[in-house]
Amino acid sequence: MKPRQKRTAIILGGLVGLGIVVALVLNAFQGNLVFFFSPSQIAADEAPHDRSFRLGGLVEEGSLRREDDGLTVHFYVTDTAERVPVTYTGILPDLFTEGQGVVAQGKLDAGGHFTASEVLAKHDETYMSPNVAEALEMAKGETSDSQMPGASSLIQ
Amino acid sequence: MAELFDMGKHTWFVWGSYAVFIVFIIAELILLERRRRTIWQRLSRINRMNSGENDET
Amino acid sequence: MAAVAAIFIVLTGHIMKINWFKYASPASFYPLAGKMIPWFAIPALILAVIGMVMGLFVLPPDFKQGESYRIIFIHVPAAWMSMVIYLAMAFWAIIGMIWNSRLSSMMATALAPTGAIFCFLALWTGALWGKPTWGTYWVWDARLTTQLILLFMYFGYMALHAAIEDPRRAARASGLLAIVGAFNVPIIYFSVQWWNTLHQGASVTPTKSEMAASMASVMLLMAIAAWLYAIAVTLKRVRCEILDRERHAAWVSELVDEAK
Numbered sequence: 131m132k133p134r135q136k137r138t139a140i141i142l143g144g145l146v147g148l149g150i151v152v153a154l155v156l157n158a159f160q161g162n163l164v165f166f167f168s169p170s171q172i173a174a175d176e177a178p179h180d181r182s183f184r185l186g187g188l189v190e191e192g193s194l195r196r197e198d199d200g201l202t203v204h205f206y207v208t209d210t211a212e213r214v215p216v217t218y219t220g221i222l223p224d225l226f227t228e229g230q231g232v233v234a235q236g237k238l239d240a241g242g243h244f245t246a247s248e249v250l251a252k253h254d255e256t257y258m259s260p261n262v263a264e265a266l267e268m269a270k271g272e273t274s275d276s277q278m279p280g281a282s283s284l285i286q
Numbered sequence: 287m288a289e290l291f292d293m294g295k296h297t298w299f300v301w302g303s304y305a306v307f308i309v310f311i312i313a314e315l316i317l318l319e320r321r322r323r324t325i326w327q328r329l330s331r332i333n334r335m336n337s338g339e340n341d342e343t
Numbered sequence: 344m345a346a347v348a349a350i351f352i353v354l355t356g357h358i359m360k361i362n363w364f365k366y367a368s369p370a371s372f373y374p375l376a377g378k379m380i381p382w383f384a385i386p387a388l389i390l391a392v393i394g395m396v397m398g399l400f401v402l403p404p405d406f407k408q409g410e411s412y413r414i415i416f417i418h419v420p421a422a423w424m425s426m427v428i429y430l431a432m433a434f435w436a437i438i439g440m441i442w443n444s445r446l447s448s449m450m451a452t453a454l455a456p457t458g459a460i461f462c463f464l465a466l467w468t469g470a471l472w473g474k475p476t477w478g479t480y481w482v483w484d485a486r487l488t489t490q491l492i493l494l495f496m497y498f499g500y501m502a503l504h505a506a507i508e509d510p511r512r513a514a515r516a517s518g519l520l521a522i523v524g525a526f527n528v529p530i531i532y533f534s535v536q537w538w539n540t541l542h543q544g545a546s547v548t549p550t551k552s553e554m555a556a557s558m559a560s561v562m563l564l565m566a567i568a569a570w571l572y573a574i575a576v577t578l579k580r581v582r583c584e585i586l587d588r589e590r591h592a593a594w595v596s597e598l599v600d601e602a603k
Contacts, residue, residue, distance in 0.1 A: 225477075248479075255545060257408075259402075297410075300471075303472065314457065326602075329596070
């Protein structure tokens with residue numbers, strides 16, 4: 131082989147080798163890099179029992195209840211198929227409301243109750259002005275049961 | 287004027303982002319211009335040295 | 344995705360009609376790059392000013408996030424550029440290796456600092472956006488982690504390049520690292536689809552947009568400005584690289600003499 135062909139061959143070989151390595155790493159990652167578990171996964175007993183993990187889903191409409199101390203909240207996290215009761219004491223992010231995506235870090239007790247130590251809001255990819263949002267809401271009417279925009283990213 | 291820059295409770299986050307963004311871009315441009323000048327100074331020094339050698343011969 | 348590469352191909356494309364190999368030499372590319380800079384720098388400045396004024400003062404706040412969403416106009420262009428520039432770096436590294444072209448290797452080297460700056464800015468603006476919206480500056484989710492790895496890849500590239508004295512060996516070693524790191528870029532981009540992440544999915548993709556048209560157009564304006572800026576600043580830096588590495592060449596000393 132000429133030097134240039136040899137060089138090209140080495141580079142191509144290196145690229146293929148790297149591709150395989152990356153594929154293997156990704157495969158290993160896939161199992162570990164679960165950022166959060168959905169209520170359905172918890173119902174299927176896929177979430178860990180003995181250690182803290184993250185629970186992700188939507189705050190169920192009408193489920194949010196605040197205690198008198200102003201800091202403790204109770205709500206259900208749902209993926210529309212299953213729901214998990216959650217208790218959290220602390221400051222909630224601004225975007226936290228019913229129907230909004232959340233990711234809560236905490237532990238699951240034997241009774242299936244999730245006690246969160248941290249609650250983060252997962253926001254969606256929709257952006258619009260308040261006027262437009264209002265107009266859309268009006269057009270949709272109250273009878274509509276369509277999902278929140280972007281909720282599909284949480285419910286797969 | 288202050289009203290224009292008011293972002294409610296998000297003022298620090300929005301302006302903190304934009305300020306750092308602009309500072310980094312300007313810093314990149316300044317450093318690059320300084321690098322260009324340093325290279326030119328060195329090159330003219332090399333040239334002067336070379337022409338000095340030529341004069342001696 | 345390899346869009347920066349494509350732009351350079353388009354640019355060199357019209358040059359190709361004249362003579363590709365003539366301009367592939369650093370001596371001919373140096374003045375050409377100098378002439379091209381204002382054509383990118385001036386529109387970049389104009390678009391960035393318009394985009395920032397629109398994004399900060401003219402557009403209404405977001406229906407959910409309020410004012411904090413205005414960070415998107417710098418966050419997303421910075422994140423895009425950090426990925427695109429890395430791919431362009433890998434592209435030039437490959438070209439430089441296969442054809443043993445000095446100019447291509449210099450191009451890869453010249454792209455790195457700008458890419459690293461955009462990468463850092465994407466992380467910084469993302470953190471300041473994350474706090475008011477998610478409730479935290481940082482989480483170890485797939486998107487944020489892979490973007491942080493990208494920053495380390497940039498640092499690694501620049502460190503490796505600076506560590507090796509011989510320019511040819513430096514170009515080869517750092518070029519290899521650029522190619523390895525390029526595999527991270529699609530992982531960053533698709534991480535929000537492949538894994539459960541706190542980071543939301545893409546608002547604007549080639550096939551859909553979940554943003555109001557006015558907001559999306561300002562974001563695209565800022566993205567174009569970032570592109571033009573990146574090209575202008577890379578051309579300026581590649582001119583420095585050329586002078587630095589060709590300092591013993593006759594044409595450089597002639598150039599310096601003329602400038603006096």
